[in-house]
Amino acid sequence: xxxxxxxxxxxxKRLREERDMTQEELAESAEISLSHLSKVxxxxxxxxxxxxxxxxxxxxxxxxxxxxTEKSERHSDLVLRLxxxxxxxxxxxxxxxxxxxxxxxxxxxxxRNHEKSSAGNHKRNTHHNYPAYEARxxx
Numbered sequence: 001x002x003x004x005x006x007x008x009x010x011x012x013k014r015l016r017e018e019r020d021m022t023q024e025e026l027a028e029s030a031e032i033s034l035s036h037l038s039k040v041x042x043x044x045x046x047x048x049x050x051x052x053x054x055x056x057x058x059x060x061x062x063x064x065x066x067x068x069t070e071k072s073e074r075h076s077d078l079v080l081r082l083x084x085x086x087x088x089x090x091x092x093x094x095x096x097x098x099x100x101x102x103x104x105x106x107x108x109x110x111x112r113n114h115e116k117s118s119a120g121n122h123k124r125n126t127h128h129n130y131p132a133y134e135a136r137x138x139x
Contacts (some may be wrong), residue, residue: 007030008047008052009040009041009042009047010043011038012041012055014061015059015061016041019059019060020034021059023037023038023041026055026058026059029058030054030057030058031054031055032055032057034053037055038052040055060080062079062080062083064090075082
């Protein structure tokens, strides 16, 4: 847990510096005290979810940028683009988009798993691998 606190603290500081922000600017933007931010960045104070959310919003960052620094810069840019779209949506629109994205992702996973399971099969990537084709052939 202590390692995780320092990791988050280091990443908050890194993102702040990448954005050429001073601690004062970030504290003001996040609506927290300068001393609190300083203690969070040094790892001497645990960060609560409310403060964490305020800091992320002020940095225009998302949790994935903080916890998964090994992700590519392109990945982070895509996440930020998605967030900028979502900020303009109503709650109903966000629910619709979330359901749509989850459905597409599930379908992609099904296709990917099917391709993996048939990779050893010499009929790979042909229409013969799909049950619907087999059903039509027997009719």
